[in-house]
Amino acid sequence: PAVKAAGGFILTASHNPGGPDGDFGIKFNLQNGGQASETLTEAIYARSRVLDRYLIVPDECRVELGRIGVQGFAGMQVEIVDPVQHYASVMQGCFDFGRMRALLTNGQFRMRFDALHAVTGPYAAEVFERQLGAPAGSVLHATPLPDFGGGHPDPNPHDAADLVASFSGTTAPDFGAASDGDGDRNMILGPGMVVSPGDSLAVLAANAHLIPGYSKGLAGLARSMPTSRAADRVAKRLGIPCYETPTGWRFFTNLLDAGRVTLCGEESFGTSSNHAREKDGLWAVLFWLNILALRREPLPQILKAHWAEYGRDFFQREDYDIPDSAQAAAVMKSLEAALPALPGKSVAGIPIESADSFTYEDPVDHSVSRNQGLRIFTADDGRISFRLSGTGTRGATLRVYLERHEADVAKQGRTSVAALASLSKAAHTVARLEELTGLKAPSQIT
Numbered sequence: 020p021a022v023k024a025a026g027g028f029i030l031t032a033s034h035n036p037g038g039p040d041g042d043f044g045i046k047f048n049l050q051n052g053g054q055a056s057e058t059l060t061e062a063i064y065a066r067s068r069v070l071d072r073y074l075i076v077p078d079e080c081r082v083e084l085g086r087i088g089v090q091g092f093a094g095m096q097v098e099i100v101d102p103v104q105h106y107a108s109v110m111q112g113c114f115d116f117g118r119m120r121a122l123l124t125n126g127q128f129r130m131r132f133d134a135l136h137a138v139t140g141p142y143a144a145e146v147f148e149r150q151l152g153a154p155a156g157s158v159l160h161a162t163p164l165p166d167f168g169g170g171h172p173d174p175n176p177h178d179a180a181d182l183v184a185s186f187s188g189t190t191a192p193d194f195g196a197a198s199d200g201d202g203d204r205n206m207i208l209g210p211g212m213v214v215s216p217g218d219s220l221a222v223l224a225a226n227a228h229l230i231p232g233y234s235k236g237l238a239g240l241a242r243s244m245p246t247s248r249a250a251d252r253v254a255k256r257l258g259i260p261c262y263e264t265p266t267g268w269r270f271f272t273n274l275l276d277a278g279r280v281t282l283c284g285e286e287s288f289g290t291s292s293n294h295a296r297e298k299d300g301l302w303a304v305l306f307w308l309n310i311l312a313l314r315r316e317p318l319p320q321i322l323k324a325h326w327a328e329y330g331r332d333f334f335q336r337e338d339y340d341i342p343d344s345a346q347a348a349a350v351m352k353s354l355e356a357a358l359p360a361l362p363g364k365s366v367a368g369i370p371i372e373s374a375d376s377f378t379y380e381d382p383v384d385h386s387v388s389r390n391q392g393l394r395i396f397t398a399d400d401g402r403i404s405f406r407l408s409g410t411g412t413r414g415a416t417l418r419v420y421l422e423r424h425e426a427d428v429a430k431q432g433r434t435s436v437a438a439l440a441s442l443s444k445a446a447h448t449v450a451r452l453e454e455l456t457g458l459k460a461p462s463q464i465t
Contacts, residue, residue, distance in 0.1 A: 022100055025050055031138075034173040034199040038166025046201075053272040053296025103145050110302065113232035113294055114309045116151060122312040124152040129192040132304065133159045133182045136168040139198040139301055146301070151308075172199050174206035174288055174300070175465050176213050186210060194311060194318055196304040203298035204288040207307050209318030215334050215435075217247030217422075219303065220284035222325050224253045226310045232294070233281065241274050241283040243267075244377050244392055245404045245420040247334040250284070256329070265379050265391035266406065272296045273383040286336060286420065323431070330426040333438040337461035339417040339452060346456055347415035351407050354393055354450050361395060367445040370398035377404075395449065400424040403446045419446050419461070436464070 027048050035042040047055045047063075076093045083090060089098045110116075122128050130153055134140035140161035147153040159182075160168065171178040174197035186195055186208045195208035207214040214222070224240055227233040240254045241262040254261035262280060264270035271283040275293050284290040289298035307318075314321060341347040358374040365371065377391040392406040401423035408416045421439045425431055430438075452458050 022105065023050075026055075029201060031201040032167075032172070033201055034171075034204055036167065036171050037200060038169075041166060048297060051272075051276065051296045053275070054269050056269070103142050106142055106301075107146055107150060109294060110146060110305055113230070113292075113302070114305050115231050115312070118312040119305070119308050120151045122308070122315075123147070123157075128194070128311075129154075130157055130194040130196075130308070131159060131182070131185065131192045132157060132195070133174075133179060133197040134161050134163075135170055135172040135174070135179070135197060135199070136160045136162060136164040137172045137198065137200045137202065138163055139202040142202070142301055143198075146305070167200060174199050174204050176206075177463055177465055179206060183208065183213060186212070194308065196307070198300035198304070199288075202300050203291075205290060205300035205303040206288055207304070207318075209322070212319055212322070214318075214322060215247065216284060216286050216288050216290065217242070217249045217332060217334050218322065218325070219307070220246070220282065220290055221249035221253045221329065221332075222310070222322065223290070223303070223306050224250055224257070224282050225325060225329075226314070226321075227282065229313045230306065230309055233292070237281040238278055238293075239274070239280040241271050241280045243270075243285040244379075244394070245336070245406060245418070246284060246286040247332040247422045248402070248424070249329065249332040249334075252329045252332075262382070263379070265377070265388050268298060270379070270381070270388075273381055277383045279382065286334070326431045327428050330424050331431040332422055332424050333433075333435045334420070334422045335435045335439055335443075336465050337419040337421065337443065337446070338463045338465075339419065339456070339458050340414065340462040341417060341456050341458070342414040344415045347407055347417055350417060350450055350452065350455050351393070351405065353455065354405060357449065358393065358395070361449070367441065367448045369401070369441060369445045372396045372398045395446075397423075397442070397445075401442050403442060403449075405446075405450065416462075417450075417452075419443075419450070421446060 029046040032042040080093050082092050082097050087099050089096050132143050134143050140163050143158045144161045176183050179197050191210040197206045207219050239260040240250045242250050243266045244263050251261045274280040275296050282292050290303040291299040361371045361374045374395045379388045392404050395403040404420040406418045421442045
């Protein structure tokens with residue numbers, strides 16, 4: 020049964036290192052599961068500025084968090100629920116557990132899920148090993164630890180390098196995944212490959228008709244601006260809209276609440292659907308597993324067949340860590356000033372078709388969000404996007420997103436680094452990164 024709570028607080032380090040010397044934060048989600056609106060958070064902040072006292076409950080008044088049921092606490096009733104069982108029940112309504120169980124118990128298919136000592140460990144152990152019958156040990160690092168075992172709980176090829184390495188060679192499992200500190204991100208792996216978030220969203224959308232909870236069709240898709248346009252191509256084939264939003268899950272929430280989209284995703288490994296108004300990493304893993312169980316094809320084969328049908332959108336993100344935040348802002352200002360003169364010119368040998376500063380008008384409430392990133396479109400169906408992240412006294416990170424569509428199947432097997440090398444050079448050149456920051460190469464590529 021539904022808890023029907025008015026909202027929920029999440030105590031989290033998110034996808035950052037945790038523990039006494041790590042990050043800690045508080046998220047507040049509304050009754051629909053979505054993030055609190057700016058209107059609400061501003062009201063809470065305003066109220067916090069006029070508080071004149073607060074009360075502390077004595078240490079002897081404690082709630083037994085491990086005991087399910089209602090308890091008395093400081094004159095209140097506190098109900099402890101089993102979130103794992105609640106979540107599993109919701110997933111049973113979305114997916115075909117019978118077909119997934121048949122796949123995981125056939126003795127031939129092997130999966131590996133790395134919970135990174137974060138919150139999804141108990142959920143993954145319950146769903147994959149106990150309910151779906153995956154062999155014990157299929158879920159790695161399932162015990163949540165305050166400091167995530169000293170690791171970095173971000174499911175990307177850089178921070179989950181050990182998991183990625185285990186999928187190379189002839190003994191690689193058939194399917195793999197990881198989730199982050201609070202369970203809202205996901206990374207999908209197959210033998211010899213990591214599925215890019217843009218491709219993941221596109222494959223889920225293209226195969227949604229096979230999945231019980233989505234067999235009646237999709238209302239629409241949504242992706243953040245920096246995310247590859249792979250989902251756009253699926254939406255066009257399905258005859259449904261695909262919305263391009265600024266980075267930030269709250270933009271998806273408006274579309275979900277209005278019934279305009281069913282699936283949505285972003286390049287930072289966040290994906291979800293209208294079953295909740297928040298990113299859901301474990302849901303995405305189950306969606307992929309259900310596709311594998313129904314199609315009975317290896318993951319690389321499914322992905323390559325998708326590319327053959329829709330073309331491959333090569334994609335990568337390059338992060339430039341700039342110690343001086345003012346210097347980082349100057350890069351963006353210089354680049355924005357150069358945009359109007361770029362169309363019709365060539366940069367590092369690549370013809371530029373158009374360039375702009377991304378502005379988003381919300382189709383639901385018609386609010387306008389300006390300056391949401393800079394975009395450059397090339398004549399060979401490529402795109403370079405720039406966003407500044409993390410401004411402050413400790414500097415900032417310039418995120419450069421590169422993508423290029425490749426329709427020729429014979430050229431789709433290249434690595435993203437090789438396929439996007441010329442675009443990477445063009446991005447570095449047009450942003451004058453070495454001249455303005457002294458940086459000759461990205462700090463990190465994902």
